[in-house]
Amino acid sequence: MIRYAIDHCSLGWVLAGANDKGLCCIELGDDPDSLRSALQSRFPDTTLEQATDNLGGMLPKVVRFIDGPQSGLDLPLCIEGTVFQKTVWEALRAIPAGETVSYTELAAKVGRPKAIRAVAGACAANRLAVVIPCHRVVRSDGNLSGYRWGVDRKRALLAREASRRAAA
Known part of the structure; x- marks a missing residue:
């Protein structure tokens, strides 16, 4: 399962998604609906749940990271790939x-x-x-x-x- 939350940032809208291992997705877009669609496309076989708690406080940190100097994001990351x-x-x-x-x-x-x-x-x-x-x-x-x-x-x-x- 991936929990996600959406907010506005200096680059438009941002979606942050996390699984039990950490932050697994950050998407940028023009509107919340396109971000939800992008998340579903990226993780088609995963249950998605919109978080009501700003993703446990992760989303504000992601927005500050995007809007501020990118010197490091102090959150657990789940980086999956080949x-x-x-x-x-x-x-x-x-x-x-x-x-x-x-x-x-x-x-x-x-x-x-x-x-x-x-x-x-x-x-x-x-x-x-x-x-x-x-x-x-x-x-x-x-x-x-x-x-x-x-x-x-x-x-x-x-x-x-x-x-x-x-x-x-």
Whole structure:
């Protein structure tokens, strides 16, 4: 079972979902209904229950993390995926806020320099928006490419991180 809660954040709406192991899903979207649909699509064989307690206090922490400096989210995480996906996601989490890498560079970082499409696929399979910062991956020419939660959100996250890094 996954319990979830929805709130507004600086990037629109956010859904946080947790199972008995921890936070397993953070989705960004334009409205609560599309977030519920996205959750159902991501976890089609799982019972979903809307939490009435802000997910035991997790949702406000998620919103503060998204809206504030992304220096770490102090919540238990349930990161599930293939060994390759987890390797890519760990490499993503090592990229400092305000920096970007290309898909090619990320593939090299995980020891699979020819697996550029597989790296992009791992980014697309990410269930924890912002916590696993796939928004920090750009095309080889430095331009923004697709982002599961919208290129405008990706642009906003990168601009926010860059300005905070410059101010530090």
